[in-house]
Amino acid sequence: MRNFIIIFLVLGGLFNNIYAQEAKSNRLTKIVLDPGHGGDKPGAKGRISLEKDINLAVSLKLGKIINENLPDVNVVYTRKTDKDVDLIKRSQIANREKADIFISIHCNAAKNHEATGTETFVMGLAKTQENIEAAKKENADILTEANYAENYDGFNPNSPEANIFFALYQNAYLEQSLLLADKMQKQYTFNTNLLSRGVKQAPYLVLYKTSVPAVLTEIGFISNAREEKYLNTQLGQYKIAASIFQAIFQYKQRLEGTNLETPSIESLIPKEAIAQDKEAKEKEAQEKRIAEEKRKQKELEEKKQKEEAKKAEELAKKIKQDLQKKDTTTLKETNKEDKETKSNNQTIVYRVQFFANETKFGENNTKFKGIEDLWMYKEGKMWKYTSGRFDNFDSANTHKTKIREKGHKDAFVVIFHKDKRITIEEAKEIEKQLNK
Ligand SMILES: [Zn+2]
The missing domain is CATH 3.30.70.1070 (Sporulation related repeat)
Structure with a gap:
């Protein structure tokens, strides 16, 4: 049975490739943007945000930048609102639209909250357990989809064999996909402080049946507090969107054999987003200063309190000593009195x-x-x-x-x-x- 499935996959893949290659031209006029997750599938959860919302916000910003700077390119979204779309449908949109590229936008998450950086995947065999796990997480969404076994050729994303099955199925546009992924990672590095984890291969179901050059990009870790904060700022989202745009722009030049200058990051980001960020940073700096002042004040007060406590303790000690002295005297006097009282009174x-x-x-x-x-x-x-x-x-x-x-x-x-x-x-x- 397994052999049969493998043969089926290989043949399926080949047909898919032949068909897709015939349909392609050397023009880039249509892009499908795929904000990961949505609706009741939130994706990874951060401390202050959900992955699906960041994915959508960045995708919409990217679409806007494309519309403004590449008027000959048509942008199609797999979703423009907070709704759930089956992974298979996202692929179908790309195929039906005969898109020139498909970009799925996601945020990463890891148990280790220090994990940081961006990475972009193309369909293929995951070479490390880490990449298998990353794909598993994103693929888990299909488990609640109707007919998922049928739609994904009976694959269970949690099965250890899934990775190997996927290895047999490679996107016909692996080279183009890799080229785009590579440019995206380079632009992230140019424009943000995010660490680049590089271009990788992993069996992402959303890429599996997408018969166009396709990448899945993880724009940062929502599980990392600092990175999540960045991903939730307007400027952060614009910088990532603008980086992806620059990569698309350069990819388009390469594909079409032109050599136009890539628009600068500054020209792609609205002035308000920069001003807003500056304001936010100044506010943060001021809050930091105030907090620092408060901390110093507190430190001073604590020092003063400690000194006063020490003085009070010394005073208490002295009083205690004095009292002990007096006690001895009193005791002596009392003893004497006792004796007299006894003789006189008792x-x-x-x-x-x-x-x-x-x-x-x-x-x-x-x-x-x-x-x-x-x-x-x-x-x-x-x-x-x-x-x-x-x-x-x-x-x-x-x-x-x-x-x-x-x-x-x-x-x-x-x-x-x-x-x-x-x-x-x-x-x-x-x-x-x-x-x-
Ligand atoms: Zn995701």
């Missing part, structure tokens, strides 16, 4: 009261001769005099006996808690609480 103090009088006598009064630990307190009008300071009743009671022996026959034990006189029962209750 514990119960037992004393021996031996004398009371409305008059406050001095410590050195002869009345208190031989009395140890004299302590006095006021209760009502009376000053009351005690001796000794004990933490239990028994010791105080023993001391009471000694005081009585010194002549104070009525001496008795008095109990204090927080400097307040309490009864023996209260003392017992407090002691119970404290010992809990």
Whole structure:
């Protein structure tokens, strides 16, 4: 079955070639422009745009330049609006119109977002996997076309054999196609900063059944942010369109044996597009300057903030140290207070009261001769005099006996808690609480 298909293809190709060669003249009077994809087939997707829209915009600009500069050339579009056209129909338009050249305009895309540049393909065997992949991507559009198996001789663009099948089928105008492709790549290089990836062969279905000199040009990578931006500017689109025009112009001279001077790129691009681009570039430069100023300002502010933060940190550290010092002192003081508080407030103090009088006598009064630990307190009008300071009743009671022996026959034990006189029962209750 496969052999049969191959034979069929070879024969088909030969007939195609013979027919096409007979029909050609040495004039270039009709060009079919084919903006890739369209409608619900957007082609490759960029960050800010779709391939189909760039393809159409560049094609329309190219058509306009051709109309203005080559009045004897008729331009036919496979689409002039955002609509989908089957790949087979695009070929059929070129064949039906007996076009002298067919130019399919596309944007490239790659997983590697750094990939950049232009390349122009003619129908043939892809020599690298990269070129096979590029064609696969563009050919994938047929998978949603009705009767695609029939229209493309049963080819599945995803099958690994597809590339080999295509190799058997070469455009009869390979030489012319290569010549045009080569001129296009040269003009891109002259007129733009886009890298030239060169002229290549790959099995593009849109070229497969196109029986006229035919090229498919990838005018840059929509997957590369910088290139996508360029492809979306009026000037970028005009520069590419004008480059393709210059290539067509030179190709026409060669074909027709004339030697007219190629119109300059400046003469082909509307002044407004150049002015608009200048304006956009100036605006961008200014935005860049503003952004740079803002960045510097931010940097300064950050530096200032850092310095202030450092100062604040140092201050906080100092305060912390000061506080720690104070804490130690406070702690010491608190400890001391605690002790006193404990002795004065918490514990119960037992004393021996031996004398009371409305008059406050001095410590050195002869009345208190031989009395140890004299302590006095006021209760009502009376000053009351005690001796000794004990933490239990028994010791105080023993001391009471000694005081009585010194002549104070009525001496008795008095109990204090927080400097307040309490009864023996209260003392017992407090002691119970404290010992809990
Ligand atoms: Zn495409």
